[in-house]
Amino acid sequence: MNIIDFHLQNFRNYDKEVVTFIPGINTLIGNNGQGKTNIIEGIYYLLTGKSYRVKREHELLKWDKTDFHLYGDFIVKHHKIFLESHYQNNKKRVKVNQVPCQRLSDFVGTINVVFFSPDDLIMVKGGPSERRRFIDLHIAQIRPGYVSLLNAYNKVIQQKNALLKTYNDKSLKNSQLQLWNAQIIELGTKIILQRDELTKQIQKVADQIYMNLTSQKEKLDISYYALGKKNIQDALLEFPDLLNQKMDQEIERQMVLIGPHRDDLQILLDDKPARLYASQGQQRSLVLSLKLGELELIRQEKGEYPLLLLDDVLSELDSFRRNYLIEFIESSHIQTIITMTSAESQLGSGALFQVEQGHIRRER
Numbered sequence: 001m002n003i004i005d006f007h008l009q010n011f012r013n014y015d016k017e018v019v020t021f022i023p024g025i026n027t028l029i030g031n032n033g034q035g036k037t038n039i040i041e042g043i044y045y046l047l048t049g050k051s052y053r054v055k056r057e058h059e060l061l062k063w064d065k066t067d068f069h070l071y072g073d074f075i076v077k078h079h080k081i082f083l084e085s086h087y088q089n090n091k092k093r094v095k096v097n098q099v100p101c102q103r104l105s106d107f108v109g110t111i112n113v114v115f116f117s118p119d120d121l122i123m124v125k126g127g128p129s130e131r132r133r134f135i136d137l138h139i140a141q142i143r144p145g146y147v148s149l150l151n152a153y154n155k156v157i158q159q160k161n162a163l164l165k166t167y168n169d170k171s172l173k174n175s176q177l178q179l180w181n182a183q184i185i186e187l188g189t190k191i192i193l194q195r196d197e198l199t200k201q202i203q204k205v206a207d208q209i210y211m212n213l214t215s216q217k218e219k220l221d222i223s224y225y226a227l228g229k230k231n232i233q234d235a236l237l238e239f240p241d242l243l244n245q246k247m248d249q250e251i252e253r254q255m256v257l258i259g260p261h262r263d264d265l266q267i268l269l270d271d272k273p274a275r276l277y278a279s280q281g282q283q284r285s286l287v288l289s290l291k292l293g294e295l296e297l298i299r300q301e302k303g304e305y306p307l308l309l310l311d312d313v314l315s316e317l318d319s320f321r322r323n324y325l326i327e328f329i330e331s332s333h334i335q336t337i338i339t340m341t342s343a344e345s346q347l348g349s350g351a352l353f354q355v356e357q358g359h360i361r362r363e364r
């Protein structure tokens with residue numbers, strides 16, 4: 001999967017700019033605050049319908065502007081795909097090959113992308129929601145119905161939360177809560193099974209990559225914990241009882257306390273929780289292994305590597321890991337867009353772009 005041209009209009013610090021990428025490594029260099037990350041963010045937004053930096057699209061608008069427009073030509077399995085995204089009056093419209101998409105889930109996964117920035121280290125040390133986000137984004141890219149499934153589940157959780165907050169009549173509440181619980185079990189089971197399956201797949205590839213990165217010295221183990229349990233079959237069998245047991249507590253705290261929206265991935269390094277013990281270097285190797293594992297799985301599923309976006313990552317890696325990453329990218333022919341400041345050592349191969357105050361110029 002390749003991006004050819006990418007156009008930005010009124011997006012962040014860009015007025016109207018176009019950049020033509022090459023199939024290999026594309027390096028964007030420039031001083032701080034010139035707009036390198038904004039390009040990566042724009043491509044990510046075009047491909048996923050979401051920014052990884054902000055929740056509200058309004059912040060992506062160039063200051064004083066009322067609409068932004070992103071579009072580009074892509075190649076997937078030798079076919080050209082034209083993708084565009086237009087945001088105006090709090091509404092976004094997306095088109096694939098000029099055809100409007102009704103829902104986000106209609107186009108997410110059309111062109112796959114793996115994104116890696118230093119902020120991703122939060123996946124190791126942060127709370128369960130960061131790890132759920134990683135696995136959910138991965139599944140959303142390769143399983144077409146997953147975004148709709150997650151949306152449907154989240155809606156049920158919102159509605160049950162609303163019920164828990166409003167009614168005071170306990171008997172009425174119990175019967176209505178049972179209705180929501182039935183839906184939580186139905187949708188939640190589908191989410192749990194897919195997360196468990198995909199976590200096992202990532203575990204296999206990421207463990208091998210991590211061993212290579214650490215010269216076979218350390219072992220990486222990732223597992224999905226559903227409803228607080230590692231054994232998924234047990235968790236699913238007990239799902240109805242667990243919901244019943246929690247009901248009084250849920251009524252008291254006015255929120256849904258059990259279900260896949262509270263699950264977690266456990267990451268162990270040599271059998272110890274990475275969240276508690278991993279050093280900065282180990283966290284970087286770990287996240288790098290997960291991201292490269294994700295690339296590999298997308299290739300296995302889709303027959304092509306996704307687009308790889310690396311924002312300010314190279315300077316954070318030591319030379320061994322940096323070389324491993326570059327070798328992986330080059331030998332696998334993965335189209336990659338890398339940002340770095342001009343002060344850092346530049347890569348020998350590929351195209352080089354200079355980014356300066358919202359303008360992009362190809363230098364090599």
Ligand SMILES: Nc1ncnc2c1ncn2[C@@H]1O[C@H](COP(=O)(O)OP(=O)(O)OP(=O)(O)O)[C@@H](O)[C@H]1O
Pocket residue numbers: 011012013014030031032033034035036037038039059060061062063312339341355
């Ligand atoms: N909505 C916006 N409208 C206009 N300009 C914006 C907007 N949001 C951010 N900017 C500007 O974009 C610039 C930051 O761009 P970006 O984050 O891409 O920098 P960068 O080149 O990646 O820098 P660094 O090397 O520091 O990460 C800043 O100058 C900021 O003021």
